[in-house]
Amino acid sequence: xxxxxxxxxxxxxxxxxxxxxxxxxxxxxxxxxxxxxxxxxxxxxxxxxxxxxxxxxxxxxxxxxxxxxxxxxxxxxxxxxxxxxxxxxxxxxxxxxxxxxxxxxxxxxxxxxxxxxxxxxxxxxxxxxxxxxxxxxxxxxxxxxxxxxxxxxxxxxxxxxxxxxxxxxxxxxxxxxxxxxxxxxxxxxxxxxxxxxxxxxxxxxxxxxxxxxxxxxxxxxxxxxxxxxxxxxxxxxxxxxxxxxxxxxxxxxxxxxxxxxxxxxxxxxxxxxxxxxxxxxxxxxxxxxxxxxxxxxxxxxxxxxxxxxxxxxxxxxxxxxxxxxxxxxxxxxxxxxxxxxxxxxxxxxxxxxxxxxxxxxxxxxxxxxxxxxxxxxxxxxxxxxxxxxxxxxxxxxxxxxxxxxxxxxxxxxxxxxxxxxxxxxxxxxxxxxxxxxxxxxxxxxxxxxxxxxxxxxxxxxxxxxxxxxxxxxxxxxxxxxxxxxxxxxxxxxxxxxxxxxxxxxxxxxxxxxxxxxxxxxxxxxxxxxxxxxxxxxxxxxxxxxxxxxxxxxxxxxxxxxxxxxxxxxxxxxxxxxxxxxxxxxxxxxxxxxxxxxxxxxxxxxxxxxxxxxxxxxxxxxxxxxxxxxxxxxxxxxxxxxxxxxxxxxxxxxxxxxxxxxxxxxxxxxxxxxxxxxxxxxxxxxxxxxxxxxxxxxxxxxxxxxxxxxxxxxxxxxx
Ligand code: C2E
Ligand code: MG
Ligand code: MG
Numbered sequence: 001x002x003x004x005x006x007x008x009x010x011x012x013x014x015x016x017x018x019x020x021x022x023x024x025x026x027x028x029x030x031x032x033x034x035x036x037x038x039x040x041x042x043x044x045x046x047x048x049x050x051x052x053x054x055x056x057x058x059x060x061x062x063x064x065x066x067x068x069x070x071x072x073x074x075x076x077x078x079x080x081x082x083x084x085x086x087x088x089x090x091x092x093x094x095x096x097x098x099x100x101x102x103x104x105x106x107x108x109x110x111x112x113x114x115x116x117x118x119x120x121x122x123x124x125x126x127x128x129x130x131x132x133x134x135x136x137x138x139x140x141x142x143x144x145x146x147x148x149x150x151x152x153x154x155x156x157x158x159x160x161x162x163x164x165x166x167x168x169x170x171x172x173x174x175x176x177x178x179x180x181x182x183x184x185x186x187x188x189x190x191x192x193x194x195x196x197x198x199x200x201x202x203x204x205x206x207x208x209x210x211x212x213x214x215x216x217x218x219x220x221x222x223x224x225x226x227x228x229x230x231x232x233x234x235x236x237x238x239x240x241x242x243x244x245x246x247x248x249x250x251x252x253x254x255x256x257x258x259x260x261x262x263x264x265x266x267x268x269x270x271x272x273x274x275x276x277x278x279x280x281x282x283x284x285x286x287x288x289x290x291x292x293x294x295x296x297x298x299x300x301x302x303x304x305x306x307x308x309x310x311x312x313x314x315x316x317x318x319x320x321x322x323x324x325x326x327x328x329x330x331x332x333x334x335x336x337x338x339x340x341x342x343x344x345x346x347x348x349x350x351x352x353x354x355x356x357x358x359x360x361x362x363x364x365x366x367x368x369x370x371x372x373x374x375x376x377x378x379x380x381x382x383x384x385x386x387x388x389x390x391x392x393x394x395x396x397x398x399x400x401x402x403x404x405x406x407x408x409x410x411x412x413x414x415x416x417x418x419x420x421x422x423x424x425x426x427x428x429x430x431x432x433x434x435x436x437x438x439x440x441x442x443x444x445x446x447x448x449x450x451x452x453x454x455x456x457x458x459x460x461x462x463x464x465x466x467x468x469x470x471x472x473x474x475x476x477x478x479x480x481x482x483x484x485x486x487x488x489x490x491x492x493x494x495x496x497x498x499x500x501x502x503x504x505x506x507x508x509x510x511x512x513x514x515x516x517x518x519x520x521x522x523x524x525x526x527x528x529x530x531x532x533x534x535x536x537x538x539x540x541x542x543x544x545x546x547x548x549x550x551x552x553x554x555x556x557x558x559x560x561x562x563x564x565x566x567x568x569x570x571x572x573x574x575x576x577x578x579x580x581x582x583x584x585x586x587x588x589x590x591x592x593x594x595x596x597x598x599x600x601x602x603x604x605x606x607x608x609x610x611x612x613x614x615x616x617x618x619x620x621x622x623x624x625x626x627x628x629x630x631x632x633x634x635x636x637x638x639x640x641x642x643x644x645x646x647x648x649x650x651x652x653x654x655x656x657x658x659x660x661x662x663x664x665x666x667x668x669x670x671x672x673x674x675x676x677x678x679x680x681x682x683x684x685x686x687x688x689x690x691x692x693x694x695x696x697x698x699x700x701x702x703x704x705x706x707x708x709x710x711x712x713x714x715x716x717x718x
Contacts, residue, residue, distance in 0.1 A: 026259060026260065026261050027260065027261045027262065028232065028260040028261070028262045028263065029262060031227070031232070031260075035220070035223075035224040035227075038220050038224075039217060039220055039221060039224070042213060042216055042217035042220060043217060045213055046210065046213040046214065046217065049206075049209050049210070049213060050206075050210060053202070053205070053206035053209065053210075054206075056202055057199065057202055057203060057206065060195065060198050060199040060202050061199060063195045063198070063199075064192065064195035064196055064198075064199050066129055066130075066195075067188065067191040067192035067194070067195040067196075068192050068195075069129060070126060070129050070131045070188040070191060070192070071185070071188040071189050071191075071192045073122050073125045073126050073129070073188070074122075074126065074181070074184045074185035074187070074188035074189070075185055075188075076122050077119065077122040077123070077126070077143075077181045077184055077185065078178075078181040078182055078184075078185045080115055080118050080119045080122060080181075081119060081143075081174075081177045081178045081180075081181040082178065083115045084112065084115040084116060084119060084146075084174065084177065085174040085175075085177075085178060087108065087111050087112040087115055088112060088153055088170060088174055090108055091108040091109060091112050091153065091157060092153065092156065092157055092167060092170065109154065112150060112153065113150055116146045116147065116149075116150045119143060119146055119177075120144075120146055120147070123140075123143050123144055126184065126188075131184075131187075131188065131191070132187075140180070142173065142176045142177055142180050143177055143180055143181070146177070149170075149173055149177075152169075152170065152173075153170055156170060231259075231260075232260070235258055235259070235260055235263055236263070238256060238258070239258065239263055239266065239267065242255045242256065242267070242270060243270070246270065246273070246274060246277070251274055251277050251278040251281055252278075253274075254271065254274075255267045255270045255271040255274060284296065285297035285300070287358070287359040289337045289340070289341065290337075290340055290341040290344050290359050291341075292341075292344045292357060292358055292359045293356065293357075293358040293359075294358060294359060294360065295358065295360040295361075295366065297358060298356060298358035298360060298366045298368070298423075299423045299424065299427070301356050301358075301368075302316065302356055302366075302368040302421075302423045302426075303420065303421050303423050305356065305368060305411070306368075306409065306410075306411045306412060306421035306423070307411070307412050307420070307421055308411065308412075309370075309410065309411010309412055310411055310412070310413060310414045311410055311411055311412075311413045311414075312370055312371075312372075312410065312411045313370070313371040313408060313409075313410055313411075314368055314369065314370055314371060314408070314409050314410070314411060315367075315368070315369050315370075315371050315376045315379055315380070315406060315407075315408055315409075316366070316367070316368050316406070316407050316408075316409060316423075316426045316427070316429075316430050317365075317366070317367040317368075317369075317380060317383070317404050317405065317406050317407075317430060317445075318360075318364065318365070318366055318367075318404070318405045318427065318430040318431050318433070318434045319347070319364065319365040319366075319367065319383070319402045319403070319404045319405075319434070320363055320364050320365075320402065320403050320404075320434055320438065321339075321340070321343065321363040321400050321401075321402055322400065322401045322402060322403055322438075322442040322443055323400075323442075324336065324362065324363035324400070327339060327398060327400065331393075331396055331398065335393055335396060335398070338393055339391055339393060339398055339400070340359065340362075340363065342391045342393070343365070343387065343391070343400070343402070344357055344359060344365065346386060346387065346391075347365065347367065347383065347386075347387075350382070350383060350386050351367065351369045351379075351383070352369075354369065354370050354372075355367060355368065355369035355370075356368045356369070365402075366427060366430075367383075371408070376406050376408050376447060377406070377445065377447060379406075380404050380406045380445030380447070381444075381445050383402075383404060383445065384401070384402055384403075384404055384443065384444060384445050387400065387401060387402045388400075388401055388443075401442060401443035402443070403434055403437040403438050403442045403443060403444060403445075403446075404433075404434065404437060404444070404445035404446070405429075405430040405431060405432065405433030405434025405435070405436070405437055405445075405446055405448065406430065406433055406445055406446065406447045406448065407426050407429040407430045407433060407447070407448040408447075409421070409426055429448040429452075429453070430448060432448060432452040432453060432455075432456050433446045433447055433448040433449075433452060434446070435452075435456075436452055458503075458510075459510070459513075459514050459517075461503075462506065462510065462511050462514040463514045463515075463517060463518035463520075465500065466498075466511060466514060466515055466518060466520050466524070467518075467520060469498055469500070470520070470523065470524065470527060474498055474499050474500065474501065475496060475497065475498050475499075475524075475527065476496075476497050476499070476531075476695075476696075477494050477495070477496055477497070477528065477531045477532055477535060477696060478494075478495050478496075478497050478693040478694060478695055478696070479492035479493065479494055479495070479535070479544075479693060479694055479695075479696060479699050480492060480493045480495060480686060480691060480692065480693040480694070481686070481690055481691045481694075481702060481703075482545065482664060482684050482685070482686045483684060483685050483686070483690055484683065484684050485678055485682060485683055485684060485685060486683055488683070488684075489541075489542070489543050490541060490542050490543070490703055491542060491543040491544065491545065491577070491684070492539075492542055492543075492544055492545070492699060493544070493545040493546075493547070493579070493686065493693075494528065494531075494532035494535075494544055494545065494546050494547070495508060495547070495693050496508050496512075496524075496528055497693075498511050512524075512549065515549075516549055516551055521549045521551045521552065522551060522552060522555050525548065525549055525551070525552040525555075526561065528546065528547075529546060529561070529562065529565055530565060532544060532546050533565050533566065533569045533571055533576075534569065535696045535699070536569065536571055536575065536576075537569035537570060537571055538700075539699060539700065539703075541703070542575070542699070542703070543574075543575045543576070543577060544575065544576055544577070545576075545577040545578075545579050545607060546576060546577070546578055546579065547579045547581075547609065548578050548579060548580050550580070550581070550589075550592060553580065553589075553591070553592040553595045553596065554589070554591050554592055554595070558595060559595060559598045559599055559602065562576075562599065562602075562604070563602060572603065573599075573602050573603035573604040574603050574604075574605070576604050576605070577604070577605040577606070577607050577627070577628060578599060578604050578605070578606050578607065579607045579608075579609040579630065580596070580606065580607070580608060580609060581608075581609045581610050593623065593624060596624055597624075600625075600627075605627040605628060606624070606626055606627055606628070607626060607627060607628035607629070607630055607664070608620060608621070608626045608628070608629050608630065609630045610630065610632045610666075611629045611630060611631050611632055611635075611652065611656075612631055612632045612634065612635040612648075612652060613632045613634060621655075621659065625659070625660075625661075626659075626661050627661060627662065628661055628662040628663070628664060628684075629652075629656040629661050629662070629663050629664070630664040630666050630686075631649065631652055631653070631656075631663060631664065631665050631666060631682070632666060632667075633666050633667025633687075635648060635649050635652060636649065636665055636666065636667050636668065636673055636677065637667065639673055639676040639677070640672055640673065640675075640676050646676065646680075649676070649680060650680050653680045653681050653682060654681070657681055662683040662684060663681065663682045663683050663684070664682065664683070664684040664685070664686055665677040665680075665682040665684070665685050665686070665687075666686050666687065667686075667687050667688075668685045668686065668687030668688075668689045668690065669687050669688045669689055670689055671689060673687070673689070674689065
């Protein structure tokens with residue numbers, strides 16, 4: 001029990017000592033303060049000890065000096081007493097007493113007296129120095145009363161009767177004096193030796209104390225230095241490294257643990273800051289709905305991957321879900337988001353761990369994958385194929401397709417003098433390839449080529465120059481006749497032309513999309529309508545087809561503008577056929593659909609142009625009752641050569657006729673196409689076989705030339 005208590009007590013003491021030490025040594029401030037205080041205390045102690053010892057040494061030196069003086073006096077005393085004895089002896093010797101004259105006797109007496117006086121002086125000096133004389137065995141009076149002794153000696157000499165006994169007494173007294181002087185000298189010497197010993201002991205002590213205190217101070221200073229070098233400075237250095245990494249935006253590390261309380265507190269705050277910054281960074285680098293990296297993260301990670309790629313081949317791809325808007329419109333955005341997530345997951349699963357799959361826009365993905373010996377085109381096609389499998393979204397099964405733009409690149413060679421990989425440039429190139437994939441019919445992977453870049457440059461130049469073209473009259477309208485197979489009215493289609501001062505004539509198929517992209521389409525559309533109707537007002541016997549861009553149909557006030565234009569040119573809307581293309585998905589565009597209905601109600605006829613090139617033609621037919629279908633050239637080119645083309649063409653014509661629409665066969669470029677088109681039942685024909693587009697001033701002449709139905713143009717062509 002007692003042992004247990006002792007143990008508990010020991011443990012408690014141990015832990016409280018540890019806690020106490022921890023409180024002191026765990027704090028940088030206390031540690032440094034304690035160290036400084038310790039050094040100050042040691043220095044003060046050294047100072048106090050030095051002062052005290054210096055004082056004592058001074059006292060002891062003084063004592064030694066006095067003891068030495070006393071010793072000199074004592075030695076002098078011994079010598080004087082010996083002289084005195086000799087002088088006494090001479091003075092009292094019988095020869096001296098008998099032979100000497102009174103003057104000699106006087107000299108001996110004088111010498112003795114003189115020595116006696118000097119003995120008295122030495123005694124006084126010894127007494128004055130405070131030397132302990134009375135402690136001697138012999139009575140000091142033996143020396144102190146020397147004047148009486150001298151008187152006694154003089155009496156004995158003067159008294160011839162004095163006998164042997166008196167002389168013996170004098171000798172004995174002299175002997176006592178000699179013995180006392182010797183004792184005094186011995187004592188003085190002993191005192192001097194004692195004082196000397198004391199002084200040397202004290203100085204030794206002083207030296208030891210100074211060395212001891214100095215050693216302790218130096219030991220403390222060294223301990224502090226070691227602590228500083230081994231514990232404090234490395235901790236500060238670690239903290240500095242952590243701060244520097246944070247300042248550089250590097251968040252992929254842990255600030256770590258610090259034992260010093262101040263650094264511990266700071267490291268805690270820094271770690272919290274780092275985690276928060278990391279979370280913010282993650283948010284800034286992650287697409288929230290799919291959890292995939294976003295565009296920024298893609299650029300950063302791809303740059304890192306390429307930088308460490310060591311000459312390896314990589315494929316950068318931009319992917320776009322074809323007609324994703326339809327998915328959103330049909331199933332809602334929540335389903336759209338889930339679909340995008342599943343697409344991203346499928347892409348990741350197919351391409352493997354080494355691939356970076358990022359969502360860079362609503363329906364846009366960016367991918368970077370090491371080729372690892374595979375062909376870029378094969379990888380792209382595999383990905384496109386894999387995306388065609390329907391996606392299971394619990395309530396729905398959705399099938400989509402994707403278009404991909406591919407660009408190959410190489411990782412930076414290790415040790416090579418390569419510039420930083422320009423991921424943005426790669427994305428731009430992949431984007432061009434993606435654009436080409438979309439234009440090429442979607443659902444495919446297209447590789448980047450230098451031509452695409454030139455194409456993009458050109459279309460940018462077109463966008464730039466188009467505004468000027470409008471102002472400077474570089475645009476004009478030409479007209480291509482459309483012939484009725486049933487003896488109906490004469491017609492022309494208005495087609496715009498751009499005579500670029502440097503590039504020559506540019507096809508509307510190129511600059512109309514450029515106008516749509518640059519926002520100039522509406523302005524251009526107004527100009528076209530005005531110009532065309534202006535010309536039509538001079539041809540009262542003709543009808544005219546005018547092509548409309550989908551953007552014009554969405555333009556506010558377009559119906560009113562068209563009506564006003566017709567009215568001001570005295571043209572009835574029935575003479576105007578408005579052509580819209582399949583690229584306009586009116587079934588999803590309520591505004592465009594409304595505009596078409598308004599126009600139709602106002603009397604304009606509406607034609608669906610380029611029928612057979614898109615996917616939604618049939619849908620459009622259901623949504624809106626078109627007055628006319630213009631079958632695309634691609635449906636006609638192979639007629640007569642290929643039975644399948646004929647079957648498709650026949651079906652399209654039959655369908656159009658069944659819904660009561662006129663059918664125009666576009667692109668009749670040679671005689672051989674006329675019969676198949678006629679026998680299929682087309683109501684109108686248009687093509688180079690009849691006439692190329694002609695200048696406005698040639699239109700009247702063209703129609704004046706006579707019957708038109710099956711005639712090739714020999715008029716001025718545009
Ligand atoms: P589109 O409306 O289908 O016009 C027919 C295009 O086919 C015209 O090309 C015409 O010159 C061409 N073409 C006619 N017959 C033949 C033929 O026998 N063989 C061949 N190879 N081509 C033939 P163009 O004038 O270059 O116009 C191209 C497209 O640009 C037009 O196709 C139309 O979509 C658009 N476009 C033209 N003018 C305008 C316009 O004023 N406004 C709008 N919005 N689009 C226009
Ligand atoms: Mg047309
Ligand atoms: Mg067409």
